[in-house]
Amino acid sequence: MTTSRRQFFGQAAAVSAGVAMASPAVEAIAAAGPPGGAGLVEVAFKVNGERRKLSIDPRVTLLDALRERLQLTGTKKGCDRGQCGACTVHVDDRRVLSCLTLAATLQGKEVTTIEGIADGDELHPVQRAFIDHDGFQCGFCTSGQIMSAVKIVEEPAVRTDDQIREAMSGNICRCGAYPNILEAIKQAKGGER
Incomplete structure (x- = not known):
């Protein structure tokens, strides 16, 4: 028996509606976590200079801890597989992909997010350069781009356009x-505007 296009889309719509109706229940169960807090670990670390302590499932990524537990939503969830860089943050002054970093491994470490690089109302030089050179369009990758660029600007061995691209x-x-991101990084490194 063959399925017509109309039947196929009708069945797909029914399945989608069923999933959508079940989603709030699934989210409520996931938000509740393990019963009685069983299996949770305590982790204390600094985020943007502020000491934070979390009781979390050991499988929680740094990205999810930042966004869902600490409400620091500047770090974006792009691919959730470590392939896009949108979730880049600094851990102990090194850039890392927060979607691949377990929050439980951060005991005593220092994390800096996009929210923590400005000095009050004064933007970080890389943030200012991204604005000056329109180094973003939709803006979704921008926080990860800026966090990586901050470390590249500090790296004296990275000087040429090809080295910056790499x-x-x-x-x-x-x-x-x-091209605009490259120009922004060059400006922040002290190159021509």
């Missing part, structure tokens, strides 16, 4: 703002 290769911009 150092930034882990950060994908689906809009293709790469």
